[in-house]
Amino acid sequence: MSKYRYILFDLDETILDFKKTEQYALRGAISDFGMESSPEIEELYSKVNKSLWLRFEKGEITREELKRMRFETVFGGPGKDIDGLAMNQSYMDHMAQTGFFIPGAESFLEKLSKTDLRLFIITNGLSYTQSGRIREAGLARFVEKVFISEEMGRVKPDPEYTEQIIEYIGDPDRSNYLIVGDSLSSDIMLAENSGMDCCLFAAEGKTFPAGYELHDITYKANGYDELMAVICQ
Ligand SMILES: [Mg+2]
Known part of the structure; x- marks a missing residue:
């Protein structure tokens, strides 16, 4: 699985x-x-x-x-x-009044939420806007918890950010975690700083950010089909 x-x-x-x-x-x-x-x-x-x-x-x-x-x-x-x-x-x-999904994201999350995996959102955005958008998109249907940096007092890629998540989940074994994101400076660096695997994501039709070869990236996925294959390998 x-x-x-x-x-x-x-x-x-x-x-x-x-x-x-x-x-x-x-x-x-x-x-x-x-x-x-x-x-x-x-x-x-x-x-x-x-x-x-x-x-x-x-x-x-x-x-x-x-x-x-x-x-x-x-x-x-x-x-x-x-x-x-x-x-x-x-x-x-x-x-805060918008909740626009990337095309394909909603059905991807719906499928994934029916597995045994525990899903979380980790975002550096501002609390007021992110909370509104998460509510408008109805993300609570799919994910267990949303970690918003403004509420945590830590910003990705600070490894303290992941420490708080690990504390919440209660499993210190980092090999059980996968970070998925599009940003080298926040998501990929967070994985590097936290000793976790990561998947660099680019939506269908988008390219990976310049300089990604310089990072220690576990997987790359272009679009949600590829991302599903990475997660469910
Ligand atoms: Mg991003």
Whole structure:
């Protein structure tokens, strides 16, 4: 059936469609603030947000700075007074109302939830938005527990993050755990730092991130059929 007992899934771009959510929420916030969106603005926001998240994961900026800076960097500037935190709140309100699955994710989880495996979500996202999206998507049907970094006080790839999960599950044997995710800097590094196996995931039609060859990756899966084969080997 499976050589693992516990599967720890990343949320964004592994189970839920973050790109779609981000676009929906960003357009909502831009509209709330009386501005017009464009593909260029959406692209710029996505870039800025990603680089700020990397800085946050490295501990260079705080969560509050991340929330504020991502909007002030893109929409502020000389003569443009933007309340970054207020715009962030509008963005998060819109985001918390979405629960978009990556195509195929829902039936994949449904199948897997009927096995003996214990399934968990591990996410670095913000508590308010992730809780809303998890509720909207109805993920409680499939997984036993969701670990959200903001509530844990630890961020992937900090090995303390997995220590808390191990403590909850009560099984210190790391060979029973498999971490599945799309990010080298958070998911794959977490597995490396925790001595657990991992599967780098890319949704169907997506490519693996640049530089993945440099990491100690147990498996790679492109799409949910391949991921199912990895988990149920
Ligand atoms: Mg992810």
